[in-house]
């Protein structure tokens with residue numbers, strides 16, 4: 001695409017044309033992780049919302065949060081009864097002292113060195129879009145998860161009715177911050193390579209009103225875009241390359257790692 005990216009015609013995933021170096025990203029996240037506010041100061045509310053999803057798998061067990069930055073989620077999970085480990089570029093300032101911290105990221109398998117016991121729950125909220133290689137990120141997340149365990153992942157929505165038809169491209173694509181927008185179809189395919197299957201998915205918001213506003217606008221933008229696309233593909237493509245659409249959806253996925261010891265579940 002003219003906006004420095006590749007867009008998958010089949011599933012809508014978007015990826016950056018030229019990747020920054022791992023070293024550049026390390027420098028970038030040193031600063032990023034010091035003043036990240038979740039993009040709107042709702043870190044605390046989103047952390048509570050994430051916890052509600054995680055609690056579906058039951059309270060307790062070993063949980064790892066990969067890339068929390070300044071989200072209070074690891075602390076909340078710890079208070080909710082999980083044995084928590086956090087993985088990131090730098091140890092978050094407010095992280096409870098009883099939470100284990102591992103320096104690492106999803107751009108290198110180095111983070112798996114020294115992993116003696118995989119985790120029951122692997123959390124990855126708004127992180128995979130920051131990663132250099134989504135395939136490698138999925139591989140690492142899968143390795144961190146024990147067979148029969150769960151991966152809870154949140155990432156910007158792409159390849160849906162709204163994002164595929166709106167007059168404009170997704171504003172979630174913004175290198176060097178967001179390098180890859182991965183569609184549901186692509187995520188399912190990548191995780192399948194590592195024995196992880198999708199259990200459920202949902203569009204995320206803090207409450208019903210916000211949900212309706214966010215996804216209602218998305219549906220509207222999708223409808224208007226679709227009409228223009230039907231009338232003139234050329235006009236639609238020109239506008240799509242020129243502007244960014246308003247809608248920014250968030251997709252929440254619950255994955256399960258297959259337990260090969262269970263013959264009914266293995267493939």
Ligand SMILES: [Zn+2]
Nearest residue numbers: 008010011013
């Ligand atoms: Zn694709």
